[in-house]
Amino acid sequence: MTSITPFGVTDFLPEDFKIFNERITLVQQVFEASGYQPIKTPTLEYFNALAVGMGDEFNELAIKFFDADGEALVLRPDHTVPIARLVASRMRNNTKPTKLYYTDSVYRNHKAGIEKDIESLQAGLEFIGESTPEADAQVISLCVEAFLKLGISDIAIDIGHTDFAKDLPQTQVEALLKGDYVSLGYLPQRGKQEVVQDHAYLLSVFEGLKNNGFDRYVWFNRGLVKSLNYYTGLIFEGYSEQYLQVLASGGRYDQLLAKFGYACPAVGFALDLSALGLKKS
Amino acid sequence: MKQTLTIAVSKGYLLKEALEAFNRLGITFNDDLNTSRKLSTTDTQGLITLLQVRPWDVPVYVEQGAADLGIAGLDVLHEQQPTVLRLMDLKFGQCKLVLAAPSQTAKTPLWPHMVIATKYPSSTQAYFLSKGLKVKLIKLYGSIELAPLTGLADMIVDLTATGKTLQENQLSIVDTLLESSAYLIANPVQFKVKHSLISTWVKHLQSVLV
Numbered sequence: 001m002t003s004i005t006p007f008g009v010t011d012f013l014p015e016d017f018k019i020f021n022e023r024i025t026l027v028q029q030v031f032e033a034s035g036y037q038p039i040k041t042p043t044l045e046y047f048n049a050l051a052v053g054m055g056d057e058f059n060e061l062a063i064k065f066f067d068a069d070g071e072a073l074v075l076r077p078d079h080t081v082p083i084a085r086l087v088a089s090r091m092r093n094n095t096k097p098t099k100l101y102y103t104d105s106v107y108r109n110h111k112a113g114i115e116k117d118i119e120s121l122q123a124g125l126e127f128i129g130e131s132t133p134e135a136d137a138q139v140i141s142l143c144v145e146a147f148l149k150l151g152i153s154d155i156a157i158d159i160g161h162t163d164f165a166k167d168l169p170q171t172q173v174e175a176l177l178k179g180d181y182v183s184l185g186y187l188p189q190r191g192k193q194e195v196v197q198d199h200a201y202l203l204s205v206f207e208g209l210k211n212n213g214f215d216r217y218v219w220f221n222r223g224l225v226k227s228l229n230y231y232t233g234l235i236f237e238g239y240s241e242q243y244l245q246v247l248a249s250g251g252r253y254d255q256l257l258a259k260f261g262y263a264c265p266a267v268g269f270a271l272d273l274s275a276l277g278l279k280k281s
Numbered sequence: 282m283k284q285t286l287t288i289a290v291s292k293g294y295l296l297k298e299a300l301e302a303f304n305r306l307g308i309t310f311n312d313d314l315n316t317s318r319k320l321s322t323t324d325t326q327g328l329i330t331l332l333q334v335r336p337w338d339v340p341v342y343v344e345q346g347a348a349d350l351g352i353a354g355l356d357v358l359h360e361q362q363p364t365v366l367r368l369m370d371l372k373f374g375q376c377k378l379v380l381a382a383p384s385q386t387a388k389t390p391l392w393p394h395m396v397i398a399t400k401y402p403s404s405t406q407a408y409f410l411s412k413g414l415k416v417k418l419i420k421l422y423g424s425i426e427l428a429p430l431t432g433l434a435d436m437i438v439d440l441t442a443t444g445k446t447l448q449e450n451q452l453s454i455v456d457t458l459l460e461s462s463a464y465l466i467a468n469p470v471q472f473k474v475k476h477s478l479i480s481t482w483v484k485h486l487q488s489v490l491v
Contacts, residue, residue: 158473179366179469187368187483190476219473244346244470 008110008118016278020121023273024103026149027123031101034142036125039100041082043107047072052259053081055229061108063118075107080230080253080268083126088260096129096264103273117274124250124270131254131265133201136234137208139267143238143248144214146271154241157217157248158190160224161202161234176225188223196220205234230256236269247272284478286329289348291336291357295463298373299352303329305489340365340466349471350479356440356461360401365466368483371490374463376442378404380455383429386436387453398428399438408438408458426450 005011012020028038047064054062054077062077076082079102087098103123110116123146127139140157147155165173175183189195192215196202202220209215226235230253238248250269257264290299297315303324310331312322320333332348339353340363352371356378378401381387391414398419399405409416419434426446428434438458441447447454465483472479 156473179364182367182370182464187480190473219476221473239470239473241470241474244468246470 006118008116010117010119019278020273023150023276024121024123027146027271027273028101028103030142030145030149031123031125034099034138036099036101039083039086039102040104041076041079041086041102043076043105044073045076045082045085047074049085050074050081053084053230053256055227057227057229061110063107063109076105077108078106079104079122079124079270080126080256084253084256084266085260087126087128087264087266088257088262092262092264097135098128099125100128101125106270120272120274122270123273124268126266126268128257128266129264131233131252131267133204134208136252136267137205137211139250139269140205140209140218140236141212141214143236143250143269143271144217147238147240147248150276152240152242152247152276155217155238155247156219157236157238158219158221158224159202159205159234159236160221160226161196161199162225162231163199163233164188164222165225173225176223177227179223181223188221190219190221190223192218192220195222202234226251234267238269238271243275243277245275247275283328284475285327286350286475286478286482287332287348288329289332289334289339289342289351289353291339291353291463292333293336295336295352295354295374296333298371298463302371302373302486302490306485337361343466343468346468346471349468349475351466352463353466354440354461355464356401356404356459358464358466359459359461360404362403363466364469366469366472367464368467368472368479369465369486371463371465371486374461376440376461377457378438378459378461379441379447379457380408380436380438381426381441381447381452382436382455384451384453387455391455395435396433397436397438398425398434400425400440401438404458405438408456426452 058077063075065073067073105119105121107119127135165176172184181187193203193206206215209218224235231251232254233252235251237246239246248269248271252267254265290296308324308329310322310324312319314322314333321330323330334342336354336357339351340361342348343351343365344363354374393415396417397405398421400421402418402420405418425437425439428437430450467479
């Protein structure tokens with residue numbers, strides 16, 4: 001056969017592209033209604049420029065190659081790191097909070113045989129310049145709103161925190177990251193505010209979510225820990241029963257911009273629009 | 282509506298032990314999968330569907346969400362590294378993943394560029410990488426014990442429960458890569474969607490298996 005594309009990337013015919021464009025428009029409406037502005041960073045970046053923020057996981061997943069001068073380049077593996085680079089350099093004097101959103105592809109290598117896309121389309125936002133439970137509640141609410149706007153209502157948001165792993169020995173942290181509850185020795189608690197009674201910050205996030213009734217979508221999960229090295233506080237994942245996968249993930253990364261020379265707290269999330277496939281919800 | 286559970290179980294001896302564990306929980310199935318040729322059956326209450334699949338396919342069913350839970354050997358999980366939650370060591374189906382060699386070579390130290398036949402290339406590769414030894418791997422799908430006898434390989438990496446097959450083919454254990462047993466695994470999203478059902482169920486299972 002001729003004119004085929006590599007595994008993990010795909011063509012979009014007009015009828016396919018229409019579905020994706022409609023989704024992008026819906027999510028944009030939600031983000032813009034809350035005062036977020038669109039931003040676009042390049043598909044290609046210098047590997048060394050992003051490496052400082054990427055951490056081990058992205059360094060492994062990122063697709064890298066060399067330019068004509070022998071400089072290592074990388075295809076953007078996520079949006080948060082490039083946006084942190086940009087805000088820390090050319091946008092540091094902007095009014096805070098700076099509210100940005102994007103709708104663009106990310107590129108990741110996956111283990112052979114895993115049916116994951118190399119290129120996937122993400123829509124997401126970054127709320128930069130404030131470290132408060134209210135900011136986190138607002139970002140989680142926007143994630144819920146985006147799902148609802150897309151017509152996906154069988155959703156739940158699991159909330160974790162980097163504190164959950166803080167006092168655990170390294171072997172148990174690794175067990176949590178792998179989802180290996182046998183090595184961990186127990187099933188992590190999951191529930192409403194009763195499982196985070198010891199955590200004032202998360203309790204106020206929950207209070208914030210009660211204001212718009214979105215607390216009903218939210219579960220605290222003491223097993224939700226991430227390997228992405230940039231998270232520094234609350235972490236969350238949104239998933240849907242009909243899709244049976246995590247469709248949104250995000251959290252707080254208060255140290256990431258500092259790695260690019262500008263100390264400024266931030267929180268955000270990305271929604272995987274490609275994971276929604278071509279079936280209409 | 283009552284939530285239901287779909288459980289993928291390896292054919293063979295794990296299935297037998299799993300059915301016994303279910304019986305102890307008071308769960309009985311409409312068909313006896315040990316004798317019937319059906320590949321799936323539902324319990325008498327209509328809440329649990331059991332899928333009978335190949336041992337190597339259990340993690341796939343669970344990872345993709347076609348089954349909520351699965352019962353698979355740790356050897357298979359170790360080899361495939363699927364994105365599933367490991368909920369419980371069920372303690373049955375115990376066996377070992379071993380490096381074995383013809384009795385006369387079993388006592389000599391491992392050497393570089395030796396040829397290893399196995400059904401477990403990833404586990405074997407990880408083992409020899411940790412030893413800093415470059416070896417040649419040959420992937421086989423069965424009758425691994427034949428490989429050293431026929432000159433296909435110097436040694437093998439394979440699963441053994443009693444050691445009998447190894448013995449009968451004049452092979453001795455050189456080293457143990459992994460102690461394996463049956464694990465209860467879950468699809469990460471289904472574990473959240475059916476969280477209270479699955480965690481209650483795990484507790485019950487723990488209480489009858491100790």
